[in-house]
Amino acid sequence: MAAKRLPPEATGAFDTKGAVVPWTTFGIIIFHIMAVAVVIYEIPRLPEILSAKLIIVTVLSILLPIGGITWTFHRGVAHVAFKWADNKRATVMRAIGLAFGTMAFQKGPINWAYMHIVHHKFVDQVKRFFDNVGRLVKTTSLDPHSMLRYAKWSKKHQEYRPTLRGFMYAHVFCYFFRFIAPPKNGADYVEEEEKAFREAPPGEEWEARLKVRKTHWVGDLEDDRMLRFFERFYFGFVGLRILIVTLICGWDGFLIAGILGVVVIWNITFCINSVAHMWGDALESIGEKVNMKLITGRSKNVFGFIFAFIGEHRHFNHHLLASCAAHGWTWKEVDLTKYWIWLMEKLGIHTNVKWMRDKRKKFLADEAEYQRLKKLENHDDMSMAA
Numbered sequence: 001m002a003a004k005r006l007p008p009e010a011t012g013a014f015d016t017k018g019a020v021v022p023w024t025t026f027g028i029i030i031f032h033i034m035a036v037a038v039v040i041y042e043i044p045r046l047p048e049i050l051s052a053k054l055i056i057v058t059v060l061s062i063l064l065p066i067g068g069i070t071w072t073f074h075r076g077v078a079h080v081a082f083k084w085a086d087n088k089r090a091t092v093m094r095a096i097g098l099a100f101g102t103m104a105f106q107k108g109p110i111n112w113a114y115m116h117i118v119h120h121k122f123v124d125q126v127k128r129f130f131d132n133v134g135r136l137v138k139t140t141s142l143d144p145h146s147m148l149r150y151a152k153w154s155k156k157h158q159e160y161r162p163t164l165r166g167f168m169y170a171h172v173f174c175y176f177f178r179f180i181a182p183p184k185n186g187a188d189y190v191e192e193e194e195k196a197f198r199e200a201p202p203g204e205e206w207e208a209r210l211k212v213r214k215t216h217w218v219g220d221l222e223d224d225r226m227l228r229f230f231e232r233f234y235f236g237f238v239g240l241r242i243l244i245v246t247l248i249c250g251w252d253g254f255l256i257a258g259i260l261g262v263v264v265i266w267n268i269t270f271c272i273n274s275v276a277h278m279w280g281d282a283l284e285s286i287g288e289k290v291n292m293k294l295i296t297g298r299s300k301n302v303f304g305f306i307f308a309f310i311g312e313h314r315h316f317n318h319h320l321l322a323s324c325a326a327h328g329w330t331w332k333e334v335d336l337t338k339y340w341i342w343l344m345e346k347l348g349i350h351t352n353v354k355w356m357r358d359k360r361k362k363f364l365a366d367e368a369e370y371q372r373l374k375k376l377e378n379h380d381d382m383s384m385a386a
């Protein structure tokens with residue numbers, strides 16, 4: 001019998017984009033269609049149904065899950081910008097934060113962090129393969145949602161610029177495909193994957209292989225009981241959010257806060273990967289001094305989304321110092337999550353908060369400090385077979 005062979009993605013010229021994931025694709029499309037239907041159905045009815053209660057419930061049903069994502073999933077789980085104190089109050093607050101984050105319908109905390117950590121590690125890193133007369137043959141991307149996957153060479157800018165398709169891929173289309181993380185440190189555990197792949201029951205080979213890869217990236221998170229709980233009951237919390245708004249506001253609450261709300265939450269989050277990697281400011285002057293593109297990619301600081309992003313709009317700052325608890329670094333850069341984490345620290349719920357104020361100042365002035373921080377953020381260079 002011929003030995004089972006690994007798909008090529010496992011070994012050399014892999015891509016983070018795998019086969020279509022039917023249920024996720026269907027879910028995202030159907031929710032967007034329903035959201036459009038809700039808008040068409042509800043707009044003429046607004047004068048009779050609009051109430052303070054409906055407005056407050058809708059706003060909270062959107063902002064609380066986004067806050068949960070930002071505070072716990074993003075800054076807490078993925079970047080460990082702070083730790084949780086060892087007391088009951090902290091445990092309860094952590095559970096509440098994670099519950100809200102899970103309600104945002106963006107996977108559980110472990111899977112969310114998995115994709116996000118890989119995004120930071122390989123931000124906007126794309127590999128292009130050319131034939132011997134210099135024609136582009138193939139593009140692969142190490143970043144799970146880089147818009148540079150679909151890009152065109154710009155003579156004017158002397159660089160690859162994303163196309164509309166690339167922008168939309170970063171925004172939403174990336175979720176239509178199975179996500180395959182590159183091996184964490186080069187290809188040094190391919191053997192382990194091959195073994196898992198060979199020994200898995202028929203039909204489960206892919207899952208077995210991806211599980212090995214995932215364990216290398218986020219195995220420590222899988223040891224956390226509370227994270228595993230929210231990962232497991234993910235759909236329960238998504239349903240709970242819709243149930244609560246329906247119980248409070250009835251049919252219109254179900255449609256507006258429940259269905260339309262999900263799509264609003266999604267698109268606000270998606271904008272971090274699309275808008276905040278497209279338009280805005282970046283500290284280009286530092287970019288000349290050190291090869292910063294490796295850690296910041298195309299990320300930008302965007303001003304327009306202060307409240308919606310609850311601080312997440314300072315996305316260039318964030319890529320620069322990923323584990324810093326603050327994304328807004330000056331008083332002008334409003335970052336509600338930063339203030340919230342500060343409050344939690346004062347109340348004894350967070351410990352070891354990484355504010356990094358002084359480190360940042362040094363970083364801006366000192367190349368050696370950059371190299372040290374680069375190590376700290378675990379952005380070590382990756383050798384890759386072409």
Ligand SMILES: [Zn+2]
Pocket residue numbers: 119123272273277299315319
């Ligand atoms: Zn980013």
Ligand SMILES: [Zn+2]
Pocket residue numbers: 074078079116120318322
């Ligand atoms: Zn991040």
